[in-house]
Structure formats: structure tokens, C-alpha cells
Amino acid sequence: MDDQSYHYHVMRRALDLIDAADGPLSLDDLAAQMQMSPAHFQRLFSAWVGVSPKRYQQYLTLGHAKTLLHDRFTTLETAQNVGLSGTGRLHDLFLRWEAMSPGEFARKGDGLTIRYAFTDSPFGEALTMATERGICGMAFTQETGRDAALDDMTARWPNADFIEDPGVIAPLAQASFTQKGEAALHLLGTPLQIKVWEALLQIPSGHVTTYSEIAQSIGNPLAVRAVGTAVGRNPISYLIPCHRALRKSGALGGYHWGLPVKRTMLAWESARADAG
Structure with a gap:
């Protein structure tokens, strides 16, 4: 398993923990539940997306899709030449x-x-x-x-x-x-x-x-x-x-390969856009 895939698995485990939690998890809590030191966990997240684990949690929430629709909605021109x-x-x-x-x-x-x-x-x-x-x-x-x-x-x-x-x-x-x-x-x-x-x-x-x-x-x-x-x-x-x-409502809609993968893709891209 290469570094990128390993980082994904770390993110997936964090996503599961965040989904199961009643509220935001601290860096210490997340690191402890994944059997990592806070410093190591922070380095992995920061290296992968360029933002802190605390900030990244915001991208993984269900409400992130609505934020994207509000702030980064792309209007596709009706008159665009869509050929083959x-x-x-x-x-x-x-x-x-x-x-x-x-x-x-x-x-x-x-x-x-x-x-x-x-x-x-x-x-x-x-x-x-x-x-x-x-x-x-x-x-x-x-x-x-x-x-x-x-x-x-x-x-x-x-x-x-x-x-x-x-x-x-x-x-x-x-x-x-x-x-x-x-x-x-x-x-x-x-x-x-x-x-x-x-x-x-x-x-x-x-x-x-x-x-x-x-x-x-x-x-x-x-x-x-x-x-x-x-x-x-x-x-x-x-x-x-x-x-x-x-969806217009801000719901993620479906994803053929699983909604956790879709949410991680959106979070990964959003964090990179903000970090850039």
C-alpha cells in the first residue's frame, strides 16, 4: 500500500469516527482512537490536504455539500457546444x-x-x-x-x-x-x-x-x-x-462506489482548493 492509499484509509477511519460522534472530535481524541500520537496524526492530515484535522472535519460533514452549493456552484452554460x-x-x-x-x-x-x-x-x-x-x-x-x-x-x-x-x-x-x-x-x-x-x-x-x-x-x-x-x-x-x-437541496445524491468515497473526494478537492 502506498502513502496515498494509506492516507485514504486513515481518512476513512476518521470519517467513521466523526459520523459516529455526537459532536466534533478533538485532535487528541481522534489520534487516540486511531492509536497514533497527536503529532503524527496531525502531520499525516496536513501532508495529505494542507489543513489541520480540525479544519478537515468540517469538509467531511454532511453540511459541506450545502456549503459547496452556496459558495462554489458552477453554472454550466446552456449554450455550450456539447459535441462528441x-x-x-x-x-x-x-x-x-x-x-x-x-x-x-x-x-x-x-x-x-x-x-x-x-x-x-x-x-x-x-x-x-x-x-x-x-x-x-x-x-x-x-x-x-x-x-x-x-x-x-x-x-x-x-x-x-x-x-x-x-x-x-x-x-x-x-x-x-x-x-x-x-x-x-x-x-x-x-x-x-x-x-x-x-x-x-x-x-x-x-x-x-x-x-x-x-x-x-x-x-x-x-x-x-x-x-x-x-x-x-x-x-x-x-x-x-x-x-x-x-441535488438542489444540497444532499449528496447517490454515488455508484459508495457515498463515503464521494464525500472523501469532495473533501479532498475542497481542502486543496482552499490550501492553494
Whole structure:
């Protein structure tokens, strides 16, 4: 387990303690319950997010989503040109993406070779998949386990050939999480899904939007339910940031790989935005 994944597990344990507590936990309490010295615990948190454990607790609360909607709501322009290809920027990682043709989608992966591997990430173990044209899948196993995550992802392209290949996939995953270099994405979805996923790519790190705003941006304001379904079917979690889509009420909504992972992603990005 590398440092980033270890830090995630520390954060996850802290999140569970915070959720179970009646009120804020002191640095001493958190450190003691995780069998660490306060100084060591403080260093781990500060190194990971650039803020103190006390400040970070605020990002992990359920109310943080409402704060994000109030302070960092992203309005997606209705008139934006949402095509089937484009370029975008996520953090310092440059993304380029390409959508499959309707014929490719209809063949459900027939003729495609998809390589995959399980690697560490800041949010626990990740399953990353790629075709020769780019990353086509990313999932997180913390809540579901390896087998369920792999079954879920492979079922999306039932006619594809799958090869476990850490040698090819691990560098792609590492570049994605360290935000260095350029990552190519291969979007495998319906035209509506691809429009929704491209809209998600317009949301800056540390910011959020709503399902209704996404529906408006793709020119179909009444399709909120369909947008929610498309967000949930996003096969490339984190890189296509479906975790940044919230309900108008400020509720987190769903997250395919578990709400604790979504909350940690939002907290991680928000803390970095504030620290920067």
C-alpha cells in the first residue's frame, strides 16, 4: 500500500469516527482512537490536504455539500457546444477524450481488448481499465470489494476481451492520480450519456453543480432523472467527476462506489482548493 492509499484509509477511519460522534472530535481524541500520537496524526492530515484535522472535519460533514452549493456552484452554460469530442482540464492533468461510434456501442465491446488492473489511489483501491485508445473505466473497491467492482465494469461491455495487465495499466492509473502528464479517455456510452459526461468535465476541481444544471446545459432541462441515471452510469469515476454533481437541496445524491468515497473526494478537492 502506498502513502496515498494509506492516507485514504486513515481518512476513512476518521470519517467513521466523526459520523459516529455526537459532536466534533478533538485532535487528541481522534489520534487516540486511531492509536497514533497527536503529532503524527496531525502531520499525516496536513501532508495529505494542507489543513489541520480540525479544519478537515468540517469538509467531511454532511453540511459541506450545502456549503459547496452556496459558495462554489458552477453554472454550466446552456449554450455550450456539447459535441462528441473535445478537450478539458482536470486539476493539472490534461485530458483528451474520444467517444465511440454508435456502431461500436451497439456491438457491446465486440472486437475490443480491454486491459485492467487494481492499483492504489488516494481513495482506496482503484480498478482502472483501458482500450488502446485510452482509459475506459475506473472504479473503487472500498465499499463493493474487488469481485463486485470487476463484475460491474466488465458487464458494461459483455462482448469485449478482458486482460489483466498491471504493466500497462499501472502507469496510466498513477498519472491519473498524481495529475501529471496527459490522459486519454475512451468514452463508451450512449449519445445522451456522453453529453452528460462531457458536461461533468466542465466542473472545476473544488466546485460542484446540480443534476438540474447539467440537464439545462445539455439543452434538455426536463431530463433531470435521465441525467441522474447517466451520471450514475459514468464508467470513468473521478476523472469524469460525477462526484461533483449534487441535488438542489444540497444532499449528496447517490454515488455508484459508495457515498463515503464521494464525500472523501469532495473533501479532498475542497481542502486543496482552499490550501492553494
